[in-house]
Amino acid sequence: MPLTVLTLNVGNPALERARRQRDWLARRDEDVFVLTETGSGPGTHLIAESFTDAGWSVTYPDHPDKERGVMLLSSLKSTVDPIGAEMTYLPARLAGIVVDTERGPLRILGAYVPSRDATEVKTTRKRSWIDAFHRAYEAAADDAPVLLLGDLNVLEPGHVPPHPGQFAPFETAFYTELTQRHGLADAFRTLHPTAVEHSWARRAELGYRYDHAHAATSLVEHLTSCSYVHDTRRGEPTLTDHSGLAVELALTATSSPITSDPAADREATLF
Structure with a gap:
């Protein structure tokens, strides 16, 4: 059986939208979900609690009030990846799990890179997070292969359409350094060298491929x-303003999922 992962930006959902997102995720077949733009409110908590109650492994770093982050939901037995403990700046935006496969452990990491505007505050915030990511990634490195997924809030060089002037050189460098510094290949681009796809769009003709798997x-x-x-x-x-991104690997997990339906009717109490 292949090992499957899906990443989706859930947009810090309110309760009603979170219920619909939970129900949609529950109908999917992926083994692991990497959710980005999670928050500390009741909507994100509903998703976390529903999957926890259904027997899934839920990795949900502490989110300070109004801060956004990531959550990983795994139907496979997993342990928490050490990268989260190494992240020194906005740590809720980076987390991971380790699952066992027939070829050894696999690290699945989720990232939600801060967005940026023209202000110095937002620019410094994004640059600081990227610097902290590089340090954390290298500090937690081991021999296990990595699959990194999430909303990276950056475009690849040569993106179509180009969106000139919207991204600073340090942002584009982050995308290229995932490959050149950390040895992570863009999975979508590897399989689809010339395809034009967008995962977010203010208008249909002005799309952005923000969501990635490396x-x-x-x-x-x-x-x-x-x-x-x-x-x-x-x-x-709509469920959210982002498209999901699904990845399939010809790897077999060594632990079988033993979970129930996260969308089953139950009396959910919020954290």
């Missing part, structure tokens, strides 16, 4: 699929 070199040969899931931002009401 895989260690040793995982590339096991990469069988990487595709965007656009129905999350279609229909009325």
Whole structure:
């Protein structure tokens, strides 16, 4: 059986939207979900509690009030990856788990990179987070391959359309350093060298491929699929304004999922 992962920006959902997101996730077949733009409010807590009650492994770093972050939901037995403990700046935005496969442990990391505007405050914030990410990644490095997923709030060089002037050189450098410094290949671009896809768009003709999956070199040969899931931002009401990104690896997890339905009717109490 392949090992499957999906990342989705949930947009710090209110309760009603969080229930719909939870129900949509519960109908999916992926083994692991990497959710970005999670928050500390009742909507994110509802998702976390529903999956916890259903027997999933839930990794949900502490989110200070109004701060955004990531959450990982795994139907497979997992342990917490050490990278979160190494992250010294806005740590809720980086977390990971380790799952066992027939070829050894696999590290699945989730990242939600801060966005930026023209202000010095937001620019410094994003630059500081990226610097802290590099330090944390290197401090937690070991021999296990990495699959990094999430909303990176950056575009690849040569993005179509180009969006000139919207991203500073340090932002584009972050994308290229994932490969050049950390040995992580853009999984979608590896399988689809010329495809034009967008995961967020203010207008249909002005899309952005913000949501990414990057895989260690040793995982590339096991990469069988990487595709965007656009129905999350279609229909009325939409689940979120981002498309999901689903990744399939020809790896077999050594622990079988033993979980129930996270969307099953139950009396949920919030954290």
